[in-house]
Amino acid sequence: MFRHGKPVSLASAACRARRAALSLTSRPAWRVALRPVLCLALCLVLAGLSPARAAERELVFGMSAAFTGPARGLGMEYYRGLMASFEHANAQGGAGGLRLVLSLRDDGYDPLPALANTIGFVEQERVFALLGYVGTPTTARVLPLLKHYEAEGMILLFPFTGADLLREPPYNSYVFNLRASYFDETRGVVEALVASGKRRIAVFHQGDIYGRNGWDGVRRALKGFGLSIVADVTYRRGAPYTQDFRQEVGLLMAAQPDAIVTVGTAPACAGFIRDARNAGLAAPIATLSFADADNLVKFLLAQGRVTGRDYTTELIFSEVVPSYDDPSLPAAKLYRQAMSQSHAALPAHLMREEYVPNRLSFEGFLAGQVLVEAVKRLGGAPTRAGLARVLLNQKNLDIGLGENINFEADHNQGLHQTYLMVYRDGGFQTLKPRHGVRP
């Protein structure tokens, strides 16, 4: 998507449009409808006024994520990272002269709003591409829509999910994934657990595609060792931290597991860990990257302060990005610098916590950096097809992460390395990176 116009007015117009979209559920429909129309009218008028100012062209990307509800931490942090990257690029004159703008809408980690948001992005805002969708069920529901918009070449860039569905036909051609898949992550976890002598592995997973995907990953990895899952329990998506998981813990404990892999969100996993530890289950518990280790630890630390015990021991966190504290990584350095300069242009009512460095935002930042690099190479006339071409054509892109990024036509995933961490002495420690394997 491509616009001409004064930067200030366009930025504000876009901002207003965003706000209108975000408040979809709380405002009267006519006002919601009216604002974008007015903005659009203004934009068209302004576009007519100054057609020749190439330096002020901009690219708008649509992001639908959870900014409310239990999973809102994910959306916010990923957005922050993306914006930090965009602002960094825009501050230096844009990516190849193009100003990058992120338009965001809230789906509350619910598939149906995600679907509506996507239609809004494509048909009302006419964004250049979809970027940074967060969550497996939401993104999975959007995929058929991308097929629907195939004629327009609409693509989804770097969604925050490791689901297999995004990496397999028939939808893999509409999506570019940056992060390692859940299969990658579960394989890493299972290998590590088996290597440490654990044989009875149980799974606690979310009762939906994300959870089942993780479950499948664990199952497949165990199968490689001739093992199978000794027990599995599910929980309903959207479970808050306060939910009682003692029944689930009891069901798992009946199978006497010596390790548990959880596939869930931070509040659910934290709640499960809390009840498991309270029930005396001392076996190690592993989580996936989607569980947002920082957030999860925050829950557990708070709980620990209340009950006076340490819930953070015997926890293994699987991650798809290295530590942002690692001084040897130029990307981490840049991330911290950009974040400190970022104005975090998240709407005020969504911005409840102060910024702290976070793996999620780091991942968002990395995604933004990859996008910036790609846009830089787009040249004068940006198109979606052009962008896909650039992404596929650039080989061994180094964004200072220690792992080069490659996209291929039959393999749309940029990174494969996963990292296992533990929380020790008030901080995360990387056990060892596990180098990913391209299937």
Added chain:
Amino acid sequence: MRFRGLFARLLLFVVAAFGVMALATSLLSGRELNESMVREYEGRAVALARSIADGNTEILLSRNAGAIQAAIDLHQEMGGLSYILVLDPHGDVVAHTFAPVVPEEVMAIVREAPGKAHFGAGHETRTLILPGDVEVIHVAQPILGGKGGCVHIGLDKEPIRKAIRKAIFRQQMLTLGVFLAFVAVAFFFIRGITGPLRQLAAYAQRVANHDFTATCDVRSGDEIGSLAEAMRTMAGQISGHVTQLERSVAEATCELQDALGALSAIVGNIADGLLVVDADGVIVRHNPALLRMYGMEGQDIAGRNCAEVFGAQTGEVVTRSREESMGSAAVLHEVLATRPDGSQFPAEITVSRVALTDGPVQVCILRDISVAKKIEQEREQSRVLLERMVAERTRDLSRTNTQLKIEVAERKVVGDALRRAEAKFRGIFENAAEGIFQITPEFRYLSANPAMAHILGYDTPEDLIAELSVKSPYVEPNRRQEFLALMEESGRVQNFESQVRTRDGSVLWISENARKVVDNTGRVLFYEGFVSDITLRKQAENKLMHQAFHDSLTGLPNRLLFMDHLRMAMERARRRPNFRFAVLYMDLDRFKVINDSLGHDIGDQLLRHVAQALMACARSTDTVARFGGDEFAILLEDITAHRDAILFCRRVLEDIAQPMDLDGREVVTSGSLGIVLRTEAYERPEALLRDADTAMYHAKAMGKSRFKVFNKKMHTKALETMETEIALRRALDLNHELDELTLLYQPILDIKQGRLAGFEVLLRWRREGGREMLPGEFIPLAEETGIIYPLDYWVFAQACCAIREFDKALEARSPFGHQGFATNINISAKHFRSPMLVGHLEQTVRNCGVKPQSIALEITESVLLDNVGSATEVAAKIRELGLGLCIDDFGTGYSSLNYIQRFSVDAIKIDRDFVAGIGRAGEEGGSEAIINTLVTLGSGLRLKVVAEGVETVEQLNYLSSLGCRYAQGYLFAPALPESEALRLIQSGAAESWPDFPGRGKG
């Protein structure tokens, strides 16, 4: 209540029948509904399972658990399923939607599935009870005949059960509604039948109780209607019978009671005794009178033997009569009855026989006839007495007859005397000079004497009576009523004066005196009175009246009448806001001249002529009055606009101005008119007239033959004038106290010799408050008001005293050297009309002891002009006295030289305006020529010529050069007080003026 029972039974039956029907229907249909819906839901579950298994074959075969999970999540969400579970071909669970784990019940089915012989055959449906008492329809559907695994779904039965319950409930409600509607209809229907029956029953009940007032309203065409109709008819008939029966019984009873009552009353109250005895002589019945007759009151004799009670004789009569009276009517017996005490009385007994049911009885009526016998004796005695009285009365009557005959003879004598007297009075009546009449209150003449007939022009009293009884002779139609009213009020009428019409139509004044004549009961018989002809007296009175209110010369109303009319007009204006009137005041110009010159005859004719002219101009409603002299006043009443009054004035002035021929002389006159138009503000007629007069004076002052409408300014001016007049009069009357009036003396110089030749006396009035009044301001007023006479006399007297002092002073200086020294005193022209002037002057001069030669009188030309005749005479007398006469301001008026000669004037004065014109030939050419002429004239006629108002040396020199000898003015001296004037003379100014201008000191 029987019918209430019928209603209840019928209703109960209907309700029970419908109830059973509805219950049966409801139960049956509920069961069928339940079964059909369960079948339907099971079918749906199977269809869902099949659609999941067949619709997602590809995903299910992919073994990608995530994709499978996504698919079944979608299906669960969309199909309202409670769970979906997918097994792989090995029977392992690939994906499911349970949380947290697959329940054991489901797992049991899953585990047995692969071992089943018919696994590949198709779906399998069963009902499961899951933990939490959730009943589900479980359907297992193999994928690809079991090669691709198996799909298990569970459909919660709870919603199904709920739907079924709801449907059944709805249906039962419907049945209940229909049932209730039926019951309601049945209720009304049954009530429609039993209600009239109940009414009929109640009706019959009431008829049975003889209540025939009851009605039955049941009317319908069915059997109940006919039943009701039949009952109504039946009840009507029964009612008729019963009522009639009851009535006849009541009537019979009533009659019997009446008869019985009457009978016992008769028996109890008859004076005769009643006795009923049976065949054996036993008393059956009797009445109280019988007992009274026998003196046995209170005893009961019934049942006793008759003979025993009343004695044998009576008993015998009673019983004996039995045989006699058998079959015939009553038998009468007379017996001597004996009372129990032994006394006897004659009695009459009537016995009759009556057959009763108990056997025949004797009914006897007994009458005590002792009283009747006694009365017969008394009657005989009375007859004898009466015969004796008749004889006595006859004697008395013959005596009275004799007396009456004597009286008749006496009356004849008195009647003759009366006739003689009447003849005497009739003579008076017939021959009286005054009319005498008798008249009824209805004005029918009873009699009238010949004088009365004569007065009213009738030949005989009979004519008069015949005619005037029909019509009233009075000119005024209501006069008869007034006469009657007076008569009824006081009983007499005195000097009742009225106009009557004689027989030939001429009108007379008569005076009537009459009185009422009444009979001794106070009834009016007639009025009688006298009539005298007072026509002559009336005429004389009217004439006097007219003279009192009219001017004799012109016949116009005089001031008195005018004021009366004016007052009435003002009254009217007050009552009627739109009533307007105007008041005019007219004075003839120069009437005095005409009167004096042509004689009073002509003057009177002129006034008559003017009066006629005014009358001709005025309307009949207006009042034209003469106030005496030549003053007229006109009251124009009821004018529509002010313009009317103005037009009237114009016409009057025009008419008057016409030359008229009076005794062969043509006389022309004119009038001045003053008008007051705004009459509404006035309270008093005098004020109105005064203002008209004021306006007239203004008109006159503006010139002759004019009219002037009175306005506010005039009023103000009149007020001022009045004030001034009062002040002036006061100043004059109290001059020795107030000292407001002073005399000043302005030197007159002989400019030829350069010495003082005399003074002019000038009057100064310093009014209260210090305001100086010049003579020009107040002298005209003084002349107008007549104050001028005392004022001038005062001035003259004062001046004479001063002149005597001057003379003394002059003589002191030089006894002979002051020939021609004279002091001029101004005298108003008015005096020349007054015959008093000369005498007064003479007296004053003599009193003061002053030489007449030292005094000259200054008069204005107009004096002479106005009044030539008398003025000449007066002037001559003044000259005879030795006083000098000087004409003031000569040359400004008519300047008739004739006057100078005729009045033997010895000095003239040149007006100050001419003197002021000296040396200014360019501006006011002619002054010098006039002065020159006057000086020449003066020297020619040997008159002293005095130039007034000399103020400059040039003027002096010029006058000197012309030969003008005398001059006065500020150049020499202003007017001086007496003391200074005297000092001037003492200082020798009369010989030589101390500082004579133009010649220097020498």
